[in-house]
Amino acid sequence: MRKLTFTVPAEYGDAQLKGFLRHFCGVSARLLTDLKKEPLGITVNGAHATVRKILQVGDRVQLMLPEDSAAPEPVDLPLVPLYEDSDLLAVDKPTGMPVHPSFGHARDSLANAVAAYFQRKGESLAFRPIYRLDRDTTGVLVLAKNPYAAARLAQGISKVYLAVCEGVLEGSGTEDGPIERLPGHTIQRCVCRDGIRAVTHWRTLCHSQSHTLLAFRLETGRTHQIRVHMAHRGNPLAGDDLYGGSRIYIDRQALHCVQASFRHPVTGKDRCIIAPLPRDFCTLLEICGLQFPQNLSGDAREVDRFYEF
Known part of the structure; x- marks a missing residue:
């Protein structure tokens, strides 16, 4: 069972416990409801406390997070x-x-x-x-x-994607086209005026005569967003036959989430997680004549600077 401890700072002296938990600790309304059901879900200085309790500077507030009641069926599959x-x-x-x-x-x-x-x-x-x-x-x-x-963490993760698209693109740009389901289809999406707002920022890392390696940052998180936006501008991802890409060099869309950066939800420390390029992606780069500095996967700060838009 995970236990979280917070010390009440000066600005929350004489404040209600509920306000401290919601605004300083970032406890969601749903989690707060669950904590209140636990006998020792919320304690102040070791004693059970209601959310109406008035706090003093230096009080030690402890949360005992509820145990999970259900987990998916475990299956022994590869996991890195x-x-x-x-x-x-x-x-x-x-x-x-x-x-x-x-x-x-x-x-x-x-x-x-x-x-x-x-x-x-x-x-x-x-x-x-x-x-x-x-x-x-x-x-x-x-x-x-x-x-x-x-x-x-729900709204606090910044991700960088790498993709190889067909055609030659230079510089950088932004795709700002609303996305919705393609009429008559359950999976395929399209850019449509009446769709949901979707914004994709891209930057060219390198290109050959036929393909371009791009880095992407997303302002929104729509299904198939990068794939739909690149296909809409006439540059589908290599391997993405759902949106018009050729599978001649790779048998799936050439899209890889290379980096996830965030502030840790408990410690407050900045974290940058890097995923090395998979083998089929590296093979595609070689076939298409796209040069990529492989040693970037070692230093998170260097990677962060490299992908800065």
Whole structure:
């Protein structure tokens, strides 16, 4: 059971415990409700406290996060952890693995693999990915081990994606086209005036005569966003046959989440998680004549500077 401890600062002296938990600690309304149901879910200086309690400077507020009641079915599948502590797990998601179980993928999802990983460690935790990656998109995926970390991270992760697109692009740009489901389709999306706002920033890293290696940062998080925007401008991702890309050099969309940066939800320290390029992506770069500095995967600060827009 995860235990969090906070010390009341001067600006919250004479404040109600509820306000301190919601605004200083960042406890969500849902988690606060769950904590109130636990006998010792919320204590002040070691004693049970109601949320109406008036705090004093220096009080020690402790939260005992509820145990998870349900976890996905554990299945022993390959899993590569990139970072782990008491609150977070970051993994390198492989191609061909959906994030969540679904029809036809009940036992081969990332959720199943993570459940087995936790089981081997004697833990039973709910599956809490902070964001999703498409089944054939590879790279960093960050998961929270408890509801507090999940709520704090929900809007606070900055990701960089790498992709190889068809055609030659130079410089940088922004795609700002609303996205919605393609009429008559359940999976495929399209840019449509009546869709949901979607903004994609891109920068060219290098190009050959036929392909371009791009870095992306997203302002929004729509399904297939990068894939749809690049196809709409006439530069589909290599391998992305759903949106017009050729599979001659790679048999899935050439899209990789290379970096996830965030402020740790508990310690407040800045973290930068890097996922090395998968083999098929490296092979594609070589075939297309795209040069990429492979040694960037070693130093997070160097990588962060390299991908700065």
